[in-house]
Amino acid sequence: MIWHHRYVKLVTVCTVLLIAAGGMVTSTASGLSVPDWPTTYGWNMFMFPLSKMVGGIRYEHSHRLIASSVGFMTILMAAWTWWVDPRRWVRRLGFAALGAVILQGVLGGITVLFLLPAPISIGHAGLAQLFFCLTLTLALVTSPGWKTAAAPVDDPMLRRVATATTLIIYIQILVGATMRHTQAGLAIPDFPYAFGHLLPPVWSAKIAIHFAHRVGALIVTLAILATTSHVFSHHRGRGELMRPALLLLLFLSTQVTLGAFVVWSHMDPVINTVHVVNGALVLGTSLVLTLRSCQVSMLGSRVRGFTGSPVHGLTGAEARP
């Protein structure tokens, strides 16, 4: 089981790499440098000569290769999870991840064939984050710490605020993806002001999308501060909550700084990509906090309210039928 958990963690790390590779494709505007799919300039994707990976092809084809590798890894992850994990919902989670990665591949192909229509590209970006959330969830719930949790926190207020925060972060990521795929990243060219004002003096669809992302950053900041404040004030002694809370603040401050530098650097591809990846880490960390706040409910009704000795093994509700 420990090797299974380690493998799921590896898939999660590879997913972050995949998001980074995808971010580089968009940031360098290389999405159409390989015009065909699933082939690459007529070659079988895996037979494409390395010597021909030049210019924008380097980013797009690398993204495809990493995506394929993650796809194969996900097949193994789903099968292995089904084989070793007795919890029905965890096994379903594995197959949900597999379905998501297949759909993600198809979306990636379609967006190339249709010349990057914004709705499909935004869907591709949004599903990437959901897939990351699925692998991260699997990594968390297969960890020894999760399965042998001593008296999981049962705090309805934390559950609500953490869940809301995670949802808000995801919506903000979708707005960011919309901004990227509608070329609105520099629709407002200055920061922290907008054309020298607090509010943009002129409006267009792109300016509105860009400004929405900035307002979204403010809302995300408030939501994260609300969640972390709650953890600091009510669960200071709980390491499993304090660690992600502190990490969340670190990633948040990094993310806001990166967002500013994206504008100041006129969308430098590397800064832009790190902003995308760090956004995923903000989402992932908030998700971990949310899952830990929901652990009691996820363990099943028989465990709810249990605050005594450690929960070992599995409840009847989780066991394989």
Place this chain on the structure above:
Amino acid sequence: MSRKYTALACAALLATMTACGGSDSSTSARPASPAAAPDAKKVDASTAATITGKVLLEGTPPPNPVITMLADPVCASLNKGNVTSEAFVVDNGRLANVFVYIKDGLGNKYVFDTPTEPVTLNQKGCHYVPHVAGVRVAQPFDITNSDDTLHNVHAMPDRNLEFNMGQPVPGLKNTVTFTAPEVMIPFKCDVHKWMNAYIGVVDHPYFAVSGRDGTFELKTIPPGTYTIEAWHEKLGRQTQTVTLGAKDAKEITFTFKVQG
């Protein structure tokens, strides 16, 4: 029922992918420009007029950005020394690569034979050659690759259909046609970011691209009053109205200005 819907979904997906898979021979486009009137006639060459002209640039243009081709060793080896973009090609105040054409005035009074001779856009030395060109609606437009590296050809029109095709080996040729007038259609290579070209699609033969000496010529124009437009990729558009009598030979000048 579910099997039926699955089959339908697969068929739809297959059809979509087939339709989007690109073509090496032609590119369909949106509906063409309005057809000629029933009484439209050919231009009478004996009374036709000519416009000659030049394009001038006032002021000092910004230096063309230096292109770094390290992303592709083949391109780097083909371009020694300082390579710059082709945005401003200026010689002694004369501006090249300006697309000049009759924008308005012909109406649908005339019919013009569509040339069968193709216009060619070549990828050579990791540049598009020519950088600016014109082509008639429905005229064959050949896209060729002379480089020993991969190029993709990505056309981004507004009125015609966008396309993106790969040319991975030298000697490849794709022929496309455009069915709607559009000035200009940007072309780019997503592999080599510096590669771009602009193609003007018109439904008559009265267009030209200014040469290195800034000159151009529009021949065999029927008498009438016309709006002539000059387009430059960085400096935008200018128009002039010209009235031509029978056998007239008029000379016009477009003057673009840059700050500084």
